[in-house]
Amino acid sequence: MNINLKYKNFFIVLGQWIFFGGLIGIVVGSVTAFLLETNDFLGEVREESGWLILLLPLGGIVVGYIYMNYGKVYLNNTLHDAAELNNLVIDGVHGKKKVLMRMGPIVYLGTFITVLFGGSTGREGAAVQMGGSVAEAVNKFFKANKSNTKIFLMSGISAGFGAAFGAPIAGAVFGMEMATLGKMKFEALIPCLVASFVGYYMTTAAWKVEHTEFIIHTVPEASMITFAKVILVSVIFSLLSISYCQLRHGIQKTSEKIFKKNHMKRAFVGGLIIVVLTLIVSSQDYNGRGLDMLEQSFKEDVPPFAFLAKLVFTAVTLGTGFVGGEAIPLFFMGATLGNTLHTFMDFPMSFLAGLGMIAAFSGGANTPIAAFLLAMEMFDGKGLEYFFVACLVSFIFSGHHGLWPSQKIYGPKSSLYNIANGETIDQAEKKKKSNV
Structure with missing residues (x-):
């Protein structure tokens, strides 16, 4: 019974x-x-x-x-x-x-x-x-x-x-x-x-909505050298995600302090800064989602510092009170950085753009399993072993930083990190600064 x-x-x-x-x-x-x-x-x-x-x-x-x-x-x-x-x-x-x-x-x-x-x-x-x-x-x-x-x-x-x-x-x-x-x-x-x-x-x-498709045309042959290169670029992509997260949160905290959390004043000044930046670069490639350049990074060369421009534009936009998502901007940063690195690393352009796109997201969002599965669904399973390594390496090397300070840490990424279980990313960062 x-x-x-x-x-x-x-x-x-x-x-x-x-x-x-x-x-x-x-x-x-x-x-x-x-x-x-x-x-x-x-x-x-x-x-x-x-x-x-x-x-x-x-x-x-x-x-x-x-x-x-x-x-x-x-x-x-x-x-x-x-x-x-x-x-x-x-x-x-x-x-x-x-x-x-x-x-x-x-x-x-x-x-x-x-x-x-x-x-x-x-x-x-x-x-x-x-x-x-x-x-x-x-x-x-x-x-x-x-x-x-x-x-x-x-x-x-x-x-x-x-x-x-x-x-x-x-x-x-x-x-x-x-x-x-x-x-x-x-x-x-x-x-x-x-x-x-x-x-x-x-x-x-x-509702018949069509999603943007990104195609990896060639995947390098598996070898020790190939995996070593994948690990190296994944560390670079993790540093990219850290740079974005730290700048974005730094701008938010500074603007809230200066304007005493008056979102209207923060966003007005942030909007002015974006207008000035747009006039300086004489292009609107870094405004909006930037899907055209993101797609281009899989096919042909993009400006070598496009990833840095997108990083600044997005950090200022979201750090001053505008809203939206951060995954696509991270995709843009990672893919365009991969595009810039493909000549130095002797990797196919579309492969390294895709790797950067996913690895940067994995490090920023602290979601390596979801990022890996996203790569499998987006790229039809191509380069499975490389994306698995890239997601884990970027996740580990990004440390306890991330897009969302409220993420709770239930276990340090490595024994090298002195983090108490149950702390949030925000609490861990504040403790780190107080110990410096």
């Missing part, structure tokens, strides 16, 4: 996870399709009307006003601020804070404004935050318990990522891997997998 009861409870829970994962996937997949299509349209409008970049400072005021007046909620004497972006979603998974249902619509509007006027950003961040908002709405409507609340939030993350990149397997793992460093909650695998696949099929099959 007890055995039958256990099986009955098991299938009830399994059924609930599949149902809720599917429900979250349907909604998130649909709204992500809207995000992708609208972003593409606004990006084309900006490219055809170059003068729109001059309005970016005014767009910053609007974005700042939205977050200052509609993005803050106090619950139980704790501030839940949508301006914390993915960090608020991560804190929601850990039960520290509450993901706001209004967060998704707000970040969509902020992303559209940023893209239209030429801020350097991606879009998957908006998809992930909308996923968190949808999951929170499901939690509230069905009155989910604390354990399921965390699982459904991870499912929302998975649905957003899988739908945004057309990579459902990577999306499923990303939802579990994003919130914590060194530990994954495998209990969430089924709802995350369901949500990611349903979100992906809603975006591609139901």
Whole structure:
């Protein structure tokens, strides 16, 4: 009788996870399709009307006003601020804070404004935050318990990522891997997998959204020298991700201190800086997502310091209060740096561009398994052994830095790092500075 009861409870829970994962996937997949299509349209409008970049400072005021007046909620004497972006979603998974249902619509509007006027950003961040908002709405409507609340939030993350990149397997793992460093909650695998696949099929099959394809034409033959070169460039890509994360967070902290967390003033000044930088480089290749140059880096030479320009443009854009995603900018940085290095390393251009694209993301997001699976889905399994090594090396050598300071460290990447279990990246960095 007890055995039958256990099986009955098991299938009830399994059924609930599949149902809720599917429900979250349907909604998130649909709204992500809207995000992708609208972003593409606004990006084309900006490219055809170059003068729109001059309005970016005014767009910053609007974005700042939205977050200052509609993005803050106090619950139980704790501030839940949508301006914390993915960090608020991560804190929601850990039960520290509450993901706001209004967060998704707000970040969509902020992303559209940023893209239209030429801020350097991606879009998957908006998809992930909308996923968190949808999951929170499901939690509230069905009155989910604390354990399921965390699982459904991870499912929302998975649905957003899988739908945004057309990579459902990577999306499923990303939802579990994003919130914590060194530990994954495998209990969430089924709802995350369901949500990611349903979100992906809603975006591609139901709404007919097409994702950008990147093709690796040639993969080098396996040898000790080849693997040694892959390890070397992976360390370089990890340093690239560290440089971006540190500059982006440094700009954010400095601008918040100077303007006393007035997002309107921060974004206005940030917009002015982007306008000046755009005039200096005499090109808008580094505004928006920069997909044209990202695709070009797989086929022909790009400017040798394109990766550095994108790093600065994106760090200023997001560090001063504009919103969007950071994965595509990291893809751009890694791919263009790989393009620059391919002659020195004697590797095929498309291979090293792809390697840089994935390795930079792995080091920045601290999600090596999801990054590896993303490479397998994007590049049809080509260079499997090289991408596996690159993701792990970049992850380890990037240290305890990352895109999201709220990521909790459940285990140091190496015994060389003196990190206490349970610290966040932000806490680890503050401790490191205090010891210097």
